[in-house]
Amino acid sequence: MNRYWSKRLGEITAYQAGEQPQDRTYIKLNTNENPYPPSGKVLARLNQVDTEMLRRYPDPDARLLKQAIASYYDLEPGMVFTGNGSDEVLGHVFMAFFDQSAPVCFPDITYSFYPIYCARYGLSYIQIPLTSDFRIDPDTYPDRCGGIILANPNAPTGRFLEPAQIKKLLGRNPDSVIVIDEAYIDFGGASCIPMIREYPNLLVVQTLSKSRSLAGLRVGFALGQMGLICGLEIAKNSFNSYPLGSLAIAGAIEAINDQDHYLQCTGKVAETRDWLSGCLLGLGFDVIPSLANFLMIRHASVQAEVLYQKLRERGILVRYFNAPRISDYIRVSIGTRADMQEFLRNIGEITAAGTSIGTKAVSLPL
Numbered sequence: 541m542n543r544y545w546s547k548r549l550g551e552i553t554a555y556q557a558g559e560q561p562q563d564r565t566y567i568k569l570n571t572n573e574n575p576y577p578p579s580g581k582v583l584a585r586l587n588q589v590d591t592e593m594l595r596r597y598p599d600p601d602a603r604l605l606k607q608a609i610a611s612y613y614d615l616e617p618g619m620v621f622t623g624n625g626s627d628e629v630l631g632h633v634f635m636a637f638f639d640q641s642a643p644v645c646f647p648d649i650t651y652s653f654y655p656i657y658c659a660r661y662g663l664s665y666i667q668i669p670l671t672s673d674f675r676i677d678p679d680t681y682p683d684r685c686g687g688i689i690l691a692n693p694n695a696p697t698g699r700f701l702e703p704a705q706i707k708k709l710l711g712r713n714p715d716s717v718i719v720i721d722e723a724y725i726d727f728g729g730a731s732c733i734p735m736i737r738e739y740p741n742l743l744v745v746q747t748l749s750k751s752r753s754l755a756g757l758r759v760g761f762a763l764g765q766m767g768l769i770c771g772l773e774i775a776k777n778s779f780n781s782y783p784l785g786s787l788a789i790a791g792a793i794e795a796i797n798d799q800d801h802y803l804q805c806t807g808k809v810a811e812t813r814d815w816l817s818g819c820l821l822g823l824g825f826d827v828i829p830s831l832a833n834f835l836m837i838r839h840a841s842v843q844a845e846v847l848y849q850k851l852r853e854r855g856i857l858v859r860y861f862n863a864p865r866i867s868d869y870i871r872v873s874i875g876t877r878a879d880m881q882e883f884l885r886n887i888g889e890i891t892a893a894g895t896s897i898g899t900k901a902v903s904l905p906l
């Protein structure tokens with residue numbers, strides 16, 4: 541706290557992104573980045589950028605990108621909102637659709653940015669517990685509330701909720717917006733996008749960061765009926781008219797249009813995930829069933845924080861959350877098959893050493 545800070549700022553705890561260390565080369569399995577490069581057409585397009593394009597402001601409405609997204613998902617361009625990563629899109633969503641009159645609902649274990657947006661906008665919220673096996677149970681959500689946001693597949697568990705279950709929530713909450721954050725949907729789940737024309741209170745948020753290997757370009761989008769999208773445009777135009785630069789717009793269009801490339805990459809990631817999951821079960825890990833590009837795992841005898849540290853010393857970064865109910869787990873992003881073979885070899889050695897000591901929470905000899 542600094543004497544010049546506003547009261548509002550003093551009340552916010554900021555999000556802690558996974559580390560992006562520069563000190564050495566890691567096998568980086570901590571921020572759910574895609575291990576494969578983006579479509580070659582993206583870089584080819586960026587290489588054609590000329591000085592005229594940089595001299596001018598970008599299109600504030602990113603119309604060509606909205607057209608590309610709309611035609612890919614069979615919607616109208618007026619049903620697409622774009623932003624500087626889906627984190628920014630979500631920021632506008634919390635401001636535009638959730639208000640102080642009733643609490644926002646989301647799971648107790650989910651993307652940890654949601655409570656932070658609530659703090660930013662002074663919103664109250666209720667965290668609804670996942671079931672003991674980390675599922676979202678729609679019947680535990682209230683019929684009337686200030687809005688619901690669910691990550692599907694959920695983060696950091698990876699568990700997927702069937703769209704038919706989400707339909708129940710949409711029908712029961714006609715007066716509030718239900719936001720489905722589909723950051724990981726392309727790794728095997730079924731999207732709620734086909735339900736948008738039926739439900740005026742459904743907003744689906746996606747990103748190019750994970751399935752399209754473009755975390756560095758910063759492009760996210762929201763899809764919904766016109767009324768919701770117009771609301772997001774007002775939120776955006778009261779904050780920054782040009783959230784997407786010309787390079788981001790141009791690159792994102794190529795990525796959306798190169799369907800084959802991203803389907804190939806997400807297919808490989810899903811295949812590696814399912815193979816890895818089987819191997820980890822064999823090594824004595826509990827693995828939460830995942831349709832995302834990561835696995836949440838725990839070992840019977842070696843503590844999660846110890847696993848995280850020992851892997852880090854060996855040049856492998858994973859994510860450890862020191863949070864209720866999940867502090868026994870580490871989250872492992874799916875890399876290439878070679879990355880994951882290296883990961884398995886190391887975690888196999890670490891747990892073998894840990895198990896031979898036979899106690900939990902001791903520091904392990906390497």
Ligand SMILES: *Cc1c(COP(=O)(O)O)cnc(C)c1O
Nearest residue numbers: 625626627651691723747749760
């Ligand atoms: C990664 C992630 C995002 C943010 O992605 P951007 O890079 O900002 O587009 C949003 N929601 C969830 C659940 C995520 O895991």
